[in-house]
Amino acid sequence: MKLVRLLANLGYGSRRQATLLCREGRVTDARGEVLYADDVVAHAQVRVDGEPLDPPQGMLLMLHKPVGYTCSTRDPGRVVYDLLPPRFRLRTPALSTVGRLDRDTSGLLLLTDDGALLHRIIAPRSNLPKVYEARLAQPLRGDEAASFAGGTLLLESETTPLKPARLDVLEPQYVRLTLTEGRYHQVRRMFAAVGNYVESLHRSRVGGLALDGLEAGRWRVLNAIDRRRLFEESG
Template identity: 35%
Template sequence: MAEERLQKILSQAGIASRRASEEIILEGRVKVNGKVVNTLGSKADLSRDHIKVDNKLLHKPQNMVYLALHKPREVVTTMSDPQKRKTVADLIRGAKERVYPIGRLDYHSEGLLLFTNDGEFANRIMSKRTNIVKTYVVKATGALTEKQLEEFRNGVPLFGKKTKPAGIKALNRAENPWYEIQLTEGRQNQIRMMFKHFGFLVEKLKRVKIGFLELASLKSGQMRHLTPEEVRKFKHILKMDEADEND
């Protein structure tokens, strides 16, 4: 087996996404054959080298696992929390393999969240190049004007960088209306910040769809395995038969 970058090995072993694995390496938590490796770009061979993360020996997952969770509000999208808040790890204890979340939903948001131990699957879903559409329903503290809706769709400046084009449509007419929003990017608190740009706050936010996969009847706090057909469909969309070393 050929040598591969450490962050890719960690990701494929179900430790974390490739981006998060880079942070783990930089924090000095990885050892290769007994030596700490904290330089990005370092390579190893999992079939030959002894690789440890937090002093635990790495093994390739026996089975690839793909889960959907309805994350409740006031739950942190991390596997552990120094503030001792409830985390998504508390909701997926039934998973036989070690899995991690693909992306995140903020503490006050709820909805569909995917988990896996398939590093390449996670990396491609989060990649800017795949443009997986994520759909949300949002309750705001006020109604956007037609001009503001158009600006929302075309992109608004956040921290010096304009957001990508987005979809938005009003679901009702009210003092505190609901909107359906579609994004292909996922900056931290992006929807909340976009509404704040127009002088409104987000009261409620729920992710109801990732690509073709809908939250549907999954109840808050409930988890389920993706069906083989759902996994195949995602992999086809993500073109996982193509090499993508630069992702």
């Protein structure tokens, strides 16, 4: 692949803008030699302004999503892409969220430009556990864990029961809920179904991946070890 196309696909600008980067001498190899738009160079050898290129196609990253951001690219308010380098929005293929967290939910969000990987993560047969911590408006009654674990709970306006879910009570109004599916606003709707209300919600884990101290609003690219860990706890 020619260098100009590589740069454009990674979001460093249009092909015209990428060509201009090269003309300005801002694109070099690992030794500092200036590269030209028509050069064919290994991805790992390219530098822009002295910095290695962003990861190639197939990138997977973890973001600690704060409350107040949406996962949509069309929302007029704050979106999760605002927390990433602007060029990430221009990548081809596009960088997409793996599922969604609503505006009022914080926590671990995955993004990738690998369509096959995205579908593998969200596919029902993957059975990837997703762990949420919820602050509730009211103390638990005591029968919620059995209700969630039974595999018979129906959400409003749905006809297919939820898969069994595990509820761990941390405090009378603070719980940890582990799911293996991802229906629309599922956690909030589950507690609504048992007469309660979620005041705050945080996703702490997906599969074998946890935030591990990653601060709100921060992100990191996941490596091969992280990817293996992601699927370690799948069913």
